[in-house]
Amino acid sequence: MQVIFSGKHLEVTPSLREYAENKLVKLTRFFDHVQEVRVMESIMRNQQIVEVTLIADGTTIRAEERATDMYASIDLVIDKLERQLERYKGRFITRTRESLEGRKPSQANAGAPAPVESEDEESLPMIVRTKRFAIKPMDPEEAAMEMELIGHDFYVFRNAESDEVNVIYKRRDGNFGLIEPTVN
Numbered sequence: 001m002q003v004i005f006s007g008k009h010l011e012v013t014p015s016l017r018e019y020a021e022n023k024l025v026k027l028t029r030f031f032d033h034v035q036e037v038r039v040m041e042s043i044m045r046n047q048q049i050v051e052v053t054l055i056a057d058g059t060t061i062r063a064e065e066r067a068t069d070m071y072a073s074i075d076l077v078i079d080k081l082e083r084q085l086e087r088y089k090g091r092f093i094t095r096t097r098e099s100l101e102g103r104k105p106s107q108a109n110a111g112a113p114a115p116v117e118s119e120d121e122e123s124l125p126m127i128v129r130t131k132r133f134a135i136k137p138m139d140p141e142e143a144a145m146e147m148e149l150i151g152h153d154f155y156v157f158r159n160a161e162s163d164e165v166n167v168i169y170k171r172r173d174g175n176f177g178l179i180e181p182t183v184n
Contacts, residue, residue: 001025001034008042016041016070023078024052030085031056041070044173050077061085087124135165143168144176 003021005012020039028034034056042049050073051064061084065076137160138146147155147168154169159180167179 001028001037003037003039005039005041008040010041010043012041016074019071020050020074023074026078027054027081027085030082030089031059041073048073050074052077052081054081059088061088137163140166140168140176140178 001024003024005017005020020041024037024039027037034054036055038051038053040049040051042051046068047066048068048070049064049066050070052062054061061081063077063080063084065073065080067073067076135156135158137158139160140157143155143157143166146157147153147170154167156165156167158164159166162180164180166181169177169179171177
């Protein structure tokens with residue numbers, strides 16, 4: 001597992017690096033092949049922020065947490081990643097079993113008693129709405145204006161320069177981010 005540390009408005013000390021690496025090793029129990037982990041530690045408005053991007057088995061998982069102490073931020077982001085990885089691994093195992101049994105997900109539990117969820121277990125999100133719309137070529141600045149006009153946090157558009165589908169989104173700091181997908 002390759003761990004890449006970077007700091008924004010601070011220098012990553014050896015003690016912070018060691019503390020984070022020791023915590024990150026726990027995440028390898030979810031996936032055997034964690035290829036890369038990127039850790040960005042930053043300070044913004046008296047908040048200690050830790051962003052972790054984990055690439056494992058072809059899946060990218062990202063989490064961000066803030067606290068008044070960098071060590072607390074690391075603990076919080078590790079807890080969040082563990083929950084995300086448990087959820088992902090549970091879904092992956094369920095889908096694999098269903099495909100091996102030749103069942104559709106909706107038929108998997110037909111006739112079987114519903115599993116009882118514990119009170120602290122988070123319910124899994126569901127797709128409750130599907131939208132279809134035509135995407136027109138535009139530049140990212142025009143897409144940002146369109147996004148602001150409709151009042152959404154993201155906007156899907158076809159980039160006029162590259163003719164590829166891109167996504168522009170509003171970041172927590174008020175700026176915009178642009179996602180330009182690539183095919184591996």
